Amino acid sequence: MMSFGENLGRRVIQMLTAFADTIVFAGKVFIRIFRRKTYSSAMREVLLNQIYFTSVQILPVFLMVSIIFGSLLIGIVFQLLKEFGLTGFFGHVLMGLIVTELSPLLTVLLITLRSAAAINTEMAVMKVNREIKTLEMFRIDVINYLLVPRVINGIISIVLLSSLCSIVLLVSGTLFSWLIFGMSIDVYKNILLNATNFSDILIALFKCAIYGFFITLIPIRFGLRASHEFTSIPIVVSQGMVNVFAAILIIEVLSLLTKLL
Amino acid sequence: MFDSEQALNQSLHQFLHDYPLQVAPVSVDVPLISNQDIYMNIALIKQYHEDMPKRQAQRLAVEYLERVDLGQIAYKRNPALNPEERFCGMLLRAAMVKDAMILIDQPFKIIPHLKDIQFVTTALKKIDDLYLSCHIYDYQWMKEKYGEL
Amino acid sequence: MTLSREFKVGLFIGCTAIIIVLALLYLAAGKGVFENMHAFTLSSKSGDGFTEGMPVVFSGFNIGKVQSLELNDKGVVLIKIKIPDRHVKWIRSDSAFILYRPLIGSARIVVNTTNLNNPPLDEKKIPEVIIVNDINDAIARIEPALERVTQIADNVERLTSNLSDPKGDLHRILSNAGKITTNLASKKSLVEMVVSDEESVKALNESLKKLKDITTTVDRILTKVDKMADKTDSEIYGKDGALPQVNVILKDIVGKLQKLDKTIDNINKISSDTSEGTKDLHILRSDIDDTLKTVEDAVKKLDAIIGLKKVPEFKVP
Numbered sequence: 001m002m003s004f005g006e007n008l009g010r011r012v013i014q015m016l017t018a019f020a021d022t023i024v025f026a027g028k029v030f031i032r033i034f035r036r037k038t039y040s041s042a043m044r045e046v047l048l049n050q051i052y053f054t055s056v057q058i059l060p061v062f063l064m065v066s067i068i069f070g071s072l073l074i075g076i077v078f079q080l081l082k083e084f085g086l087t088g089f090f091g092h093v094l095m096g097l098i099v100t101e102l103s104p105l106l107t108v109l110l111i112t113l114r115s116a117a118a119i120n121t122e123m124a125v126m127k128v129n130r131e132i133k134t135l136e137m138f139r140i141d142v143i144n145y146l147l148v149p150r151v152i153n154g155i156i157s158i159v160l161l162s163s164l165c166s167i168v169l170l171v172s173g174t175l176f177s178w179l180i181f182g183m184s185i186d187v188y189k190n191i192l193l194n195a196t197n198f199s200d201i202l203i204a205l206f207k208c209a210i211y212g213f214f215i216t217l218i219p220i221r222f223g224l225r226a227s228h229e230f231t232s233i234p235i236v237v238s239q240g241m242v243n244v245f246a247a248i249l250i251i252e253v254l255s256l257l258t259k260l261l
Numbered sequence: 262m263f264d265s266e267q268a269l270n271q272s273l274h275q276f277l278h279d280y281p282l283q284v285a286p287v288s289v290d291v292p293l294i295s296n297q298d299i300y301m302n303i304a305l306i307k308q309y310h311e312d313m314p315k316r317q318a319q320r321l322a323v324e325y326l327e328r329v330d331l332g333q334i335a336y337k338r339n340p341a342l343n344p345e346e347r348f349c350g351m352l353l354r355a356a357m358v359k360d361a362m363i364l365i366d367q368p369f370k371i372i373p374h375l376k377d378i379q380f381v382t383t384a385l386k387k388i389d390d391l392y393l394s395c396h397i398y399d400y401q402w403m404k405e406k407y408g409e410l
Numbered sequence: 411m412t413l414s415r416e417f418k419v420g421l422f423i424g425c426t427a428i429i430i431v432l433a434l435l436y437l438a439a440g441k442g443v444f445e446n447m448h449a450f451t452l453s454s455k456s457g458d459g460f461t462e463g464m465p466v467v468f469s470g471f472n473i474g475k476v477q478s479l480e481l482n483d484k485g486v487v488l489i490k491i492k493i494p495d496r497h498v499k500w501i502r503s504d505s506a507f508i509l510y511r512p513l514i515g516s517a518r519i520v521v522n523t524t525n526l527n528n529p530p531l532d533e534k535k536i537p538e539v540i541i542v543n544d545i546n547d548a549i550a551r552i553e554p555a556l557e558r559v560t561q562i563a564d565n566v567e568r569l570t571s572n573l574s575d576p577k578g579d580l581h582r583i584l585s586n587a588g589k590i591t592t593n594l595a596s597k598k599s600l601v602e603m604v605v606s607d608e609e610s611v612k613a614l615n616e617s618l619k620k621l622k623d624i625t626t627t628v629d630r631i632l633t634k635v636d637k638m639a640d641k642t643d644s645e646i647y648g649k650d651g652a653l654p655q656v657n658v659i660l661k662d663i664v665g666k667l668q669k670l671d672k673t674i675d676n677i678n679k680i681s682s683d684t685s686e687g688t689k690d691l692h693i694l695r696s697d698i699d700d701t702l703k704t705v706e707d708a709v710k711k712l713d714a715i716i717g718l719k720k721v722p723e724f725k726v727p
Binding site: 122126129134138 | 296310318358
């Protein structure tokens, strides 16, 4: 009984310490984002490459997934609204649920699966290969050169892709509202405008930025925890990914709480 | 020349401590970044420390590679290089440090099949305008390979 | 021609940013952010129920919102509303402003303008807002009636399941009661009625259509009861049999619907007092009358059939 209590206490303390460390580390990276010195030519190149790999390369696939998955989702939601006689809530469901909640979530999940996993592995491999040490030996700041461009890329990519996804969903919403409710574009537009709340859009964009920050920061942090053995790579990658998903859930819950309050 | 690993490491650390801003290591422990082409590895130092524009730094890197007759490796990555090419890549990267004091740690560990130091000195001569000084650290028992140097 | 990585990234960021900005500008323009706004001041003896940002509605469309609330020296609440240029045509000198506080949904100020040819409302004039509080009392009266109707519907369903040996037809007939349950359970639509705007009146009309469906179902039951008469036993027609129960239940339904009728009367009274804008409630009233009459007819028919079968001249097969 005693040992169970001790174990539990130790676990809780470890979790809290790790959480506090992550927040402190995030603060450090966040401050660097606003320092002019951070933006060297080398850092800008990394940033450019990161945006290219995370957003531009994925764009055709992302748009296709958004169109297929988003349209199906919007079709199902509209159908349900019609069946349950909740047509009056059509605009609010479209803006409040699909645009401000589902679209950022869909984007963040796609980017996490594609880029966060890659970043985590890349960092772990660099650590194992002693490339991080190389950077340090040449007095290249790891935070400025490796972390900040990836984190900025995360923020830019999630905000832009999520907005694109929302726009795609709204466009497919036009089609489905016509097919399911026989609604004209003018009526659809009016309902949408009535249901739109700028504060909701701002919260959604802010949430995307937070998502982008953490889904890149956490994998980097865990990747850098690798030892000099190759066997440590899968361990830190799986830990990193689990933590990224936990972070996504926490951010989602917090954003839902802001809506409730 | 050092008698033991401990003495060598101690001396290396001392050197790093004495010239923290100029030291430019060439060592198996300081590898090339594997997910970047060789010219990018070399250009990185100028881009980061001197904020040299990307194109200019990369042009410079390719130019230096051509100077050591290795223009063809510019767009290759670390795993694709042979030990001589890898050594030259590391050397050029070190030479990119401003007022570089190149520190070559056990060159025969980087190019194990070398019979003598000739290859290293030739490479150093080709780029002697790019660095301030060069220091080679190795064990006493490798003295033979260095000849009269 | 291969595009450089820089160009592709620049193109992506540039185009996406432009699309986002255009979308936001479109929304802002649609919401009237860039439009000239007209400010009108309304008055009310009580500020209860008013909030800043509350929508101002005309014919179910948002045409503006409450900008601020003030209390003047005389203790009168001044409500400043802002109406964009394109919607100001709906506000005329004879416009009535009604504060609706529905049970479901947010409160709103409803504008009723009978004659759009009248001169526009002078921005210096301060019309008084009519507060419709009684509507909530009406809801309170509707609620228990609806509860009872739902209870009856539940009974019908229980009855269906209690008949362990269905003997073919009867079970099938009573399974139709399930449909009654579903239709009567459309309580939500009835509650929405208290919103008192056109949208909700539509919802209520739909509910009434459903009630008509119930009548059709009852009719169908009666036809089938007629047909199965030869096959049934005293368990069904006896004192505690199924059909007398159905009769009782249907009578009960009529009773409750009549209570509902009274409530609708109340709403009618309120709406005629406040404005003419909710004429739809009169149509609603006649719809309810129709429905009640048909249901009543159906029950009488059922009574007649059961009356005929009361004589125990049929033997148990």
